[in-house]
Amino acid sequence: MNVVLAKTDTGRAVSSSFALARERLPGSGKVAEQRRQAFEAFERAGLPHRRIEDWKYTDLRVLMREVLPLAAAPDTAALSRAETALKLHAIERTRRLVLVDGVFAPKLSDLGKSEKGLSVRTLREVLEAGDGALQSELLASDNSNPMIALNTAMATDGVVIEIANGTVLEQPLHVVHVASATTPAATFTRSLLRIGRDVAATLVESFVAAEGAKAYQTYDSLIVSLDDNARLDHLRLVEDGLEAFNIASAAVTLGAHAQLNTFGMVSGASVSRYQPTIVFAGEGARVDTNGVNLIKGRQHADTTLFMDHAVPNCASREVFRAVIDDRAHSVFQGRIIVRPDAQKTDAKMMTRALLLSDEAEADNKPELEIFADDVTCGHGATTGALDESLLFYLRARGLPEKEAQALLIQAFVGEAIESITSDSLREHVIAAARRWLEARG
Amino acid sequence: MALLEVKDLQVRVEDREILHGLSLTVNDGEVHAIMGPNGSGKSTLSHVIAGKPGYEVTGGQILFRGEDLLEMEPDERAAKGVFLAFQYPVEIPGVTTMNFLRTALNAQRKARGESELLVPDFLKKVRSVAAGLNIPQDMLKRGVNVGFSGGEKKRNEILQMALFEPSLCILDEMDSGLDIDALRIAADGVNALRSPERAMVVITHYQRLLNYIVPDYVHVMAKGRVVKSGGKELALQLEESGYAQFEDAA
Numbered sequence: 001m002n003v004v005l006a007k008t009d010t011g012r013a014v015s016s017s018f019a020l021a022r023e024r025l026p027g028s029g030k031v032a033e034q035r036r037q038a039f040e041a042f043e044r045a046g047l048p049h050r051r052i053e054d055w056k057y058t059d060l061r062v063l064m065r066e067v068l069p070l071a072a073a074p075d076t077a078a079l080s081r082a083e084t085a086l087k088l089h090a091i092e093r094t095r096r097l098v099l100v101d102g103v104f105a106p107k108l109s110d111l112g113k114s115e116k117g118l119s120v121r122t123l124r125e126v127l128e129a130g131d132g133a134l135q136s137e138l139l140a141s142d143n144s145n146p147m148i149a150l151n152t153a154m155a156t157d158g159v160v161i162e163i164a165n166g167t168v169l170e171q172p173l174h175v176v177h178v179a180s181a182t183t184p185a186a187t188f189t190r191s192l193l194r195i196g197r198d199v200a201a202t203l204v205e206s207f208v209a210a211e212g213a214k215a216y217q218t219y220d221s222l223i224v225s226l227d228d229n230a231r232l233d234h235l236r237l238v239e240d241g242l243e244a245f246n247i248a249s250a251a252v253t254l255g256a257h258a259q260l261n262t263f264g265m266v267s268g269a270s271v272s273r274y275q276p277t278i279v280f281a282g283e284g285a286r287v288d289t290n291g292v293n294l295i296k297g298r299q300h301a302d303t304t305l306f307m308d309h310a311v312p313n314c315a316s317r318e319v320f321r322a323v324i325d326d327r328a329h330s331v332f333q334g335r336i337i338v339r340p341d342a343q344k345t346d347a348k349m350m351t352r353a354l355l356l357s358d359e360a361e362a363d364n365k366p367e368l369e370i371f372a373d374d375v376t377c378g379h380g381a382t383t384g385a386l387d388e389s390l391l392f393y394l395r396a397r398g399l400p401e402k403e404a405q406a407l408l409i410q411a412f413v414g415e416a417i418e419s420i421t422s423d424s425l426r427e428h429v430i431a432a433a434r435r436w437l438e439a440r441g
Numbered sequence: 442m443a444l445l446e447v448k449d450l451q452v453r454v455e456d457r458e459i460l461h462g463l464s465l466t467v468n469d470g471e472v473h474a475i476m477g478p479n480g481s482g483k484s485t486l487s488h489v490i491a492g493k494p495g496y497e498v499t500g501g502q503i504l505f506r507g508e509d510l511l512e513m514e515p516d517e518r519a520a521k522g523v524f525l526a527f528q529y530p531v532e533i534p535g536v537t538t539m540n541f542l543r544t545a546l547n548a549q550r551k552a553r554g555e556s557e558l559l560v561p562d563f564l565k566k567v568r569s570v571a572a573g574l575n576i577p578q579d580m581l582k583r584g585v586n587v588g589f590s591g592g593e594k595k596r597n598e599i600l601q602m603a604l605f606e607p608s609l610c611i612l613d614e615m616d617s618g619l620d621i622d623a624l625r626i627a628a629d630g631v632n633a634l635r636s637p638e639r640a641m642v643v644i645t646h647y648q649r650l651l652n653y654i655v656p657d658y659v660h661v662m663a664k665g666r667v668v669k670s671g672g673k674e675l676a677l678q679l680e681e682s683g684y685a686q687f688e689d690a691a
Contacts, residue, residue: 388494393531396491397541397601398519398549407544411535411584 014067015043018153021070025156027127027135034139039153041143048146057331057363058302060147063271064245068217070154071101071185078180081210083108085178089208089239091428094174101180102156102187102218117167117199123158123190134160138192138223145275148249151221154188158220165196165227172202172233172425177218179244180210186217193222195230197255202233202422207268209241215270216241220248226258228282233261235425237432240268242297249275254314256282263420264291265429266301267436273302280314280342287316290416294436295328302331309342312372318349321416323409324360325440334379335367342372349379354386354412356405406437442507444469444640445490445609451500452482452489459485461665462501467609470637474651474676475644477662478684483644484528486662487613491525492518505609519545520552524607526598528614533585538597541585542567546604570603574630592623599630610634610641616650628653648680663687 018039025035047064048055074082082100086108090096097120098108104122111120127135138160141152159175177189195201207218218240226232240246246269254260266272278287293301307316322330330353338345353362364381386408394404413433420426445467452460459482467473477483489496490503492515503510510518533541547557558566571581574596586594595615602610612631616624631654635641643654651659651673659675660667661684668687669675 387531390531390533392493392515393527393533394541394545395515396493396519396525396527397545398516398552398605399545400514400516400548400552403544403548404516407536407541408533411533414535 017069021154026124031127031135031139035153038141038143038149041149042146042153045146058273063300068184068186071181071187073103074100074180079105081212082178082180085208085210086176089206091174091204094172094204096174096176097159098176098178099157099189100178102189104157115170117164119162121160123155123160126160147247148221151188151190151219155190156188158189158191160192162194163196163199163201166198169201172204174204177207178210179213179216179218181216182212184215186219188219190221193224195226195232197227197229199230204235206237207240207246209244214241215243217245222250224252226254228255229257231259233421236264238266238268238272242270244269246272252278253281254285257284260287261421262289267294271300275304277306279308280311283311283313285314288419289318290419291320292413292416293322293330294433295330296325297328299328304333307336309338309345309347312341312343315346319416320351321413322353322362323413324353324362325356327359329361331363333365338370338372338375338377340371343374345372345375347377351381353383409437444506446504449501452485453497453499459665463666465667467640467642470640472641472656474656474659475642475662476659476679481662482665483662484613487525487611487644490611491515520549522608524602524605524610526602526610526612526615528617530586530594530598532587534587536585538581538583538585542604549605570600574600576600591618595619595627596630599627603634608639612641612643614644616645616647625653648676651676661687
């Protein structure tokens, strides 16, 4: 079946795209071999479709149809459009690292002032001239997931960030992906964040579009490792253009007593899918993942999370809130596995979807697989409309209908947004959520 | 001109007619009590005046200072000066009382073409009103009514009444769920707001509340209409004889 499907027009187009792109892809020898294997894995599977369990709600053959050819490296005009877009999405007092059409843009990035303990290189640099172990780590690939395999095969650039033991970063790192190409094309980025022992760091990722960038495709993959006792605050904002595709994954590993506090918000992109995999590798670690989808029109936003409790005494919390208007479709799949040794695991997952129209759609699929016997695990999921009695109360106090709705929607997403510890980043997200509500009219 | 004129009001909920030709006139500054057994339509009347969805008005009219209240959205009615103190105030997690009060007050002012209150002025006003009602400051920082006791919820309603300065207050079963001490505090709060510019319609099942909020007029409702009206002594008479005579008469 798959063999036949791989020979569809889409399969052939991607195949020739890879052949054409190969010369532009950094790395040779083992790196090129890892790419080739990954590409073959993608080619065998083709775009994932609804008959594959994990992709039941997000059938890329229907939603996306094809993988576009690799975007050209940005020219001066593209960089200039990107610069304008950056002004709209800038976050003050952060160190900005910018990728335009999948290529690192040094002139738009804050590289001037170095910081002790922080190393920033590009993926291209590392794949062309880095050490072999790091190269292998960068292109290590779960080829059973066709979209990760595709990203491995095609990854053009990205940032490789290493933070030395004991460093407390002065400023958050802000990695901005700007789509700037005005002809439909695809970008493939892969980044790595290696966080040493006792480090405290903040990473913000933004996905945005410059003027004129429309039906582009962004494929991204992030690899994060937290050494013992490290802490990462992570913010991920998908604000792509409403005709764009954003297919991304993250692989996070936590050492002992490490802490990850992550918040994601999807308000952009026509179709988005984010697949974080979080692995507890040391005891006493804790993960808080929070997410908000604010979607409308015919947007489709999928978060498919895999939380792997491999060792004892770790805690994880997931709080997801989806606000879905018009004919939009929100998908949350959260799988928590508690392996036999992972006693005293404390894992809880709560997802709630708010439907603002009769045609809005939410799919929640929590899955718990528990193989240890001394654990506290739970999940809950609700889907519903705005509470009429609350709306009437607010209206009886003078709030017009839209304002009453907006206040209740803000309250609904508030619990997830409250998880952002930095005041300025939380305000940034609240402002973005308000803009979305105001645009609803 | 009367403040509120309810004329021959007929209201259905789904397929059932709840009010069959109810009439009531309230002038500025008057306090009217509406008493009646369960199911007589008291709460329906309060909901229809405030504009709660789900009620179908099949006949009659409600005029507020001569304007057709039924043509207005609930928020327009609030801005015009109609205030319903809820029998069961809802809890709104995630919206702090302070934020709610400010948003609501400014929405009403905006609808009336008035400027928004500046934050310091607003805070000063809320704090002084809250202190008068024995509402601790930390309650204002919590979600609206979240974790409030029955008495605190009712005091929060009175706080809003004091803040929004409506010309017509409808108190829907304010005594329900309150013990005698909580009832006294709530009633004191209401009495402090009595003025020639503010009329009140006090809806209650029991005469007890009227010992604390003494009305100018008492109306007895049964089976969807007002069956008897009189002075405050009518409430005492009801306490003696019960509602049965009126239900039979209706």
